[in-house]
């Protein structure tokens with residue numbers, strides 16, 4: 410199984426954002442997508458999950474263009490943890506998570522009450538939300554909402570998981586817990602995971618491969634030790650910094666020292682150079 414893009418380009422409202430992206434994610438890989446705000450990470454996830462149609466180029470799942478698959482066929486294979494929850498008044502955590510069952514079960518399967526669906530209950534338990542299952546979403550803290558987003562994606566039981574900033578709003582303990590949980594699930598279920606992350610140290614510690622987007626293209630792609638360099642910090646993120654090796658976990662750690670007066674190399678706000 411692989412997810413592959415060929416010459417993928419996209420722009421919002423005629424403004425080019427991503428150009429000529431060729432990317433292959435193999436089964437079981439854990440890939441971090443990094444880049445500055447607005448570099449197109451979330452947009453790329455939307456293209457990879459078929460939510461957005463490419464401007465040009467293709468996205469293929471096992472050699473089959475996503476454009477030729479139905480929403481439900483895609484959702485059986487790809488689950489997305491979005492940045493926001495659906496704004497449905499009065500929806501409880503359990504009802505939300507149960508919605509993740511739709512692609513696998515269809516309308517008839519959904520008649521089973523949320524409290525009696527094993528996959529829903531497992532997703533709630535894995536994310537520590539069983540005790541909050543009857544709470545209305547509006548009453549959750551930022552961190553609890555984050556875990557509800559993850560539970561919704563897990564309930565889908567897809568083999569590819571896309572996570573868009575899964576640690577936003579979480580305290581440091583919950584950040585580690587969520588990333589550890591995803592790592593364990595990936596190992597236990599053989600999941601393929603693509604995660605948008607701002608914390609480069611987390612990308613280094615919890616993923617096998619980092620893809621850095623810059624100016625609409627893949628600027629660097631490889632294992633954390635090869636991608637995370639002082640040059641990357643200055644060229645892509647516009648900071649002078651150092652990269653050291655963590656003595657315990659043996660992964661690279663980035664130490665940003667100061668913003669560069671000129672910002673990232675080649676002016677990050679300029680349009681992609683290809684496509």
Ligand SMILES: Nc1ncnc2c1ncn2[C@@H]1O[C@H](COP(=O)(O)OP(=O)(O)OP(=O)(O)O)[C@@H](O)[C@H]1O
Nearest residue numbers: 421422426444445446447448449450451452453605
């Ligand atoms: N629907 C839209 N219409 C117009 N522009 C959009 C739309 N969605 C996103 N954009 C723009 O596309 C660019 C990329 O957005 P995207 O959310 O993919 O970036 P990102 O790398 O995920 O950013 P962040 O790190 O801030 O979450 C941004 O400049 C954003 O304003």
